[in-house]
Amino acid sequence: MSDLFLDLTFSLLQTLFMLALAPLIIGIIRKVKAKFQRRRGPSIIQPYYDLAKLFHKGSSQSSTVSWVFHIAPYVCLGAVLVASLMVPFFITNTLGVIGDLIVVVYLLAMVRFFMTLAALDTGSAFGGMGSSREMMISAIVEPTMLLAIFTMALITGTTILSDISFNLASTGLDLVHPSLFLAAAAFFVCLMAENARVPFDNPATHLELTMVHEAMVLEYSGKSLAIMELASWTKLVLFAALMANVFFPWGIATEVTAQAIIMGIVAILGKVVLIALVIAVIESSMAKMRLFRLPNLLTVAFTLALLGVLSYYIL
Amino acid sequence: MSVEDLKEIMEGLPPAILPAIAHWEADAEQLTIQVEKGALPMLAGHLHRKHHARLISEHVADERREEGCFILYLVLILPRDKGVVTCLAEIEPLYGSFPSITSEIFAANWFEREVQDLFGLTAEGHPDPRPLMLYDDWPADRYPLRKDFDATVPIPRVPSHYAFKRVEGEGIFEIPVGPVHAGVIEPGHFRFSVAGEPIINLEIRLGYVHRGVEKLSEALPYAQGTFLAERISGDNGYSHSLAYCQAVEAAAALQVPERALFLRTVYSEMERLYNHMGDVAGIVLDTAFTPGAQMAYLLRERLMGLNESVSGSRFLRSLNCLGGVRRDIDHVASLRINAFLVKAKLDFNDFKMKVLGMPSFLDRTETTGVLSLEAARQLMVVGPVARASGIDIDVRRDRPYAAYKDVSFNVPLHREGDVQARFLVKCEEVYESISIIEQALDQIPAGPISVHMSAVPEMLARFSLVESHRGELMHWILTGAGCPHRHKVRDASFMNWPALEVAVPGNIVPDFPLVNKSFNLSYAGNDL
Numbered sequence: 041m042s043d044l045f046l047d048l049t050f051s052l053l054q055t056l057f058m059l060a061l062a063p064l065i066i067g068i069i070r071k072v073k074a075k076f077q078r079r080r081g082p083s084i085i086q087p088y089y090d091l092a093k094l095f096h097k098g099s100s101q102s103s104t105v106s107w108v109f110h111i112a113p114y115v116c117l118g119a120v121l122v123a124s125l126m127v128p129f130f131i132t133n134t135l136g137v138i139g140d141l142i143v144v145v146y147l148l149a150m151v152r153f154f155m156t157l158a159a160l161d162t163g164s165a166f167g168g169m170g171s172s173r174e175m176m177i178s179a180i181v182e183p184t185m186l187l188a189i190f191t192m193a194l195i196t197g198t199t200i201l202s203d204i205s206f207n208l209a210s211t212g213l214d215l216v217h218p219s220l221f222l223a224a225a226a227f228f229v230c231l232m233a234e235n236a237r238v239p240f241d242n243p244a245t246h247l248e249l250t251m252v253h254e255a256m257v258l259e260y261s262g263k264s265l266a267i268m269e270l271a272s273w274t275k276l277v278l279f280a281a282l283m284a285n286v287f288f289p290w291g292i293a294t295e296v297t298a299q300a301i302i303m304g305i306v307a308i309l310g311k312v313v314l315i316a317l318v319i320a321v322i323e324s325s326m327a328k329m330r331l332f333r334l335p336n337l338l339t340v341a342f343t344l345a346l347l348g349v350l351s352y353y354i355l
Numbered sequence: 356m357s358v359e360d361l362k363e364i365m366e367g368l369p370p371a372i373l374p375a376i377a378h379w380e381a382d383a384e385q386l387t388i389q390v391e392k393g394a395l396p397m398l399a400g401h402l403h404r405k406h407h408a409r410l411i412s413e414h415v416a417d418e419r420r421e422e423g424c425f426i427l428y429l430v431l432i433l434p435r436d437k438g439v440v441t442c443l444a445e446i447e448p449l450y451g452s453f454p455s456i457t458s459e460i461f462a463a464n465w466f467e468r469e470v471q472d473l474f475g476l477t478a479e480g481h482p483d484p485r486p487l488m489l490y491d492d493w494p495a496d497r498y499p500l501r502k503d504f505d506a507t508v509p510i511p512r513v514p515s516h517y518a519f520k521r522v523e524g525e526g527i528f529e530i531p532v533g534p535v536h537a538g539v540i541e542p543g544h545f546r547f548s549v550a551g552e553p554i555i556n557l558e559i560r561l562g563y564v565h566r567g568v569e570k571l572s573e574a575l576p577y578a579q580g581t582f583l584a585e586r587i588s589g590d591n592g593y594s595h596s597l598a599y600c601q602a603v604e605a606a607a608a609l610q611v612p613e614r615a616l617f618l619r620t621v622y623s624e625m626e627r628l629y630n631h632m633g634d635v636a637g638i639v640l641d642t643a644f645t646p647g648a649q650m651a652y653l654l655r656e657r658l659m660g661l662n663e664s665v666s667g668s669r670f671l672r673s674l675n676c677l678g679g680v681r682r683d684i685d686h687v688a689s690l691r692i693n694a695f696l697v698k699a700k701l702d703f704n705d706f707k708m709k710v711l712g713m714p715s716f717l718d719r720t721e722t723t724g725v726l727s728l729e730a731a732r733q734l735m736v737v738g739p740v741a742r743a744s745g746i747d748i749d750v751r752r753d754r755p756y757a758a759y760k761d762v763s764f765n766v767p768l769h770r771e772g773d774v775q776a777r778f779l780v781k782c783e784e785v786y787e788s789i790s791i792i793e794q795a796l797d798q799i800p801a802g803p804i805s806v807h808m809s810a811v812p813e814m815l816a817r818f819s820l821v822e823s824h825r826g827e828l829m830h831w832i833l834t835g836a837g838c839p840h841r842h843k844v845r846d847a848s849f850m851n852w853p854a855l856e857v858a859v860p861g862n863i864v865p866d867f868p869l870v871n872k873s874f875n876l877s878y879a880g881n882d883l
């Protein structure tokens with residue numbers, strides 16, 4: 041009983057932590073990108089101000105929208121937060137009992153599903169374009185993501201995310217297997233694709249015709265835009281947490297002691313910021329790919345994940 | 356070119372046209388043929404096919420008070436400056452129509468639609484007679500460029516509908532974009548017909564910034580016209596005012612002092628430099644490689660700072676006057692420009708190396724938005740767009756004005772016609788511009804920078820071509836009493852917009868902004 045209570049407390053704490061941290065991570069990415077562009081750039085806490093501003097603003101919407109458009113922001117943020125309950129952040133105590141990696145992956149698919157529905161709902165041409173592109177990308181991203189995390193499930197013998205972290209972190213280097221790196225590489229490509237980063241999408245563009253993610257939230261304003269933005273920022277942190285704790289969980293707290301938890305917080309902050317830096321460097325060092333070349337890159341990721349699974353059995 | 360060559364053209368005319376010719380005369384650079392309007396398509400077609408004449412402008416002047424009719428002017432230029440041929444035809448006000456030459460010279464398409472809108476004259480046999488310049492809710496019986504149009508009376512709004520071309524078929528849908536865009540861009544409406552991502556058809560609807568520049572100019576004394584010309588299109592304001600000044604100076608037969616000619620060359624190239632810098636930066640930015648774009652934007656900013664320190668204006672405003680220029684470049688400023696350009700060239704080298712060394716950038720730009728040589732010739736595009744498609748034209752070399760005959764430079768040429776070719780042409784022109792400025796500053800003679808403007812005789816038609824950073828632009832002036840009787844402006848964008856409609860189909864929707872950026876056309880310059 042007390043175990044469940046601990047799990048519940050910690051997963052709530054971790055979810056809140058991810059939610060609170062998300063704007064900061066976005067701020068850091070933007071700041072680093074600005075430095076690469078020889079700009080000073082806004083402060084790293086600017087996204088918090090943006091959210092506060094949006095929450096105070098009125099909202100307007102197209103006259104054709106139905107209830108889907110109105111509930112989509114809450115569904116998206118809700119699904120991301122529920123998924124966060126099952127993902128270890130600084131400690132391996134999570135609500136793993138209510139769902140494993142498959143539930144997490146499909147909760148994220150639900151975010152995408154409602155976002156594309158809402159975009160179609162507005163009746164705007166850009167929404168339709170954004171939706172069709174998002175679906176094209178996700179058709180390959182989804183199986184890749186599953187395969188990559190499955191590789192880790194094979195290595196550690198469990199599909200529950202916190203147990204994957206726990207097993208890896210507590211066993212030390214014995215479980216390190218070549219397929220871990222293949223799967224990690226595949227997952228990183230998914231991270232970039234799912235979070236609409238260059239070379240898949242350009243989060244900083246004003247060109248409606250080139251947008252993928254931005255085109256889908258184009259019709260949102262005010263509070264609902266703030267919730268949509270917060271949902272996608274939290275999703276980025278969630279992906280970073282998956283990357284950090286499923287593939288390289290070392291440093292995460294595996295027992296409930298103050299020392300371990302502080303250590304875990306420092307470790308995860310370091311890892312998430314490191315991932316943010318890598319994203320910023322990649323975004324600053326290449327052009328966006330042509331839309332129809334994206335499947336090539338995604339198929340490479342899929343192949344890597346597949347090799348990860350195969351090499352687990354062969355090696 | 357000599358009078359004999361132009362006379363030879365007259366002798367070579369097919370016999371069928373000869374009876375329709377009322378009058379002709381040839382001087383050192385211009386052949387003027389007055390012809391019955393019915394023979395116009397045949398004459399234009401002959402000059403185009405036999406002599407490869409390129410259409411510069413087709414426009415009308417309202418001379419009902421003077422001559423009792425409208426007069427249609429067709430200005431054609433022979434390749435490599437073998438001279439200019441102007442065909443005139445009278446249009447009786449009663450019938451109000453003229454035969455369309457669009458089937459002979461396709462580039463006349465928009466010109467004739469513009470004449471229909473602004474003068475209420477019908478282009479008979481025009482394949483696409485929809486309105487072009489005036490907006491949909493403009494009443495059908497008001498023609499702003501007629502002399503009896505009163506610009507002070509408010510215009511009633513009449514609801515109407517513009518019929519876009521429809522593409523039909525399974526899975527085809529339309530994407531309307533604009534006229535209000537997400538960024539700080541001028542207004543224009545783009546109607547895409549797409550099958551998934553590939554674009555089947557693009558139709559561009561402009562005219563949202565029609566300000567009546569030509570009508571305004573008819574009420575402005577010549578001296579003030581330079582300021583109006585500057586405001587036609589913000590970023591090539593210097594080129595526009597230069598073309599206006601040259602046209603008026605030609606009418607007044609005014610000799611501009613040598614020093615002013617060199618200064619005009621320097622200012623023209625300074626304008627081209629900062630604009631090209633913005634263009635290449637924009638292309639890189641639209642591939643989402645922001646750090647690279649920023650290198651060129653930084654240079655552009657510094658160049659505009661240089662403009663300000665030399666001329667007092669970041670956009671080189673108010674530098675021209677009739678008879679010369681207003682502001683001299685002294686020895687100190689000239690040293691400053693030279694020192695700056697040496698450094699700018701190195702910085703630009705870095706930018707070029709960085710961007711062209713990036714496979715992901717090359718992959719985006721190669722084979723994107725191809726404008727074939729054939730299409731470019733048919734549409735008679737100008738400027739870097741033409742030079743990227745293999746058409747070797749440049750007013751600065753072919754028909755030198757200011758001091759361009761005293762400096763040597765290359766005209767970069769590429770044949771691929773894609774975004775990358777346009778990018779490369781602009782990059783190479785940056786080096787040529789730097790070299791032209793350096794040469795001009797080295798040779799600049801001492802002397803006055805302007806002379807007093809003499810009186811301008813009435814009813815003289817003169818025109819001037821200037822190579823702006825977008826390409827050849829034209830100001831054509833029929834002089835009147837103290838101000839132009841008719842002032843026709845043709846920006847390079849007016850020739851190049853239709854080419855965008857040709858270059859885009861076959862590409863995918865997300866590549867359109869990149870293609871559009873590589874053309875970088877002016878909306879205000881087109882709409883007037």
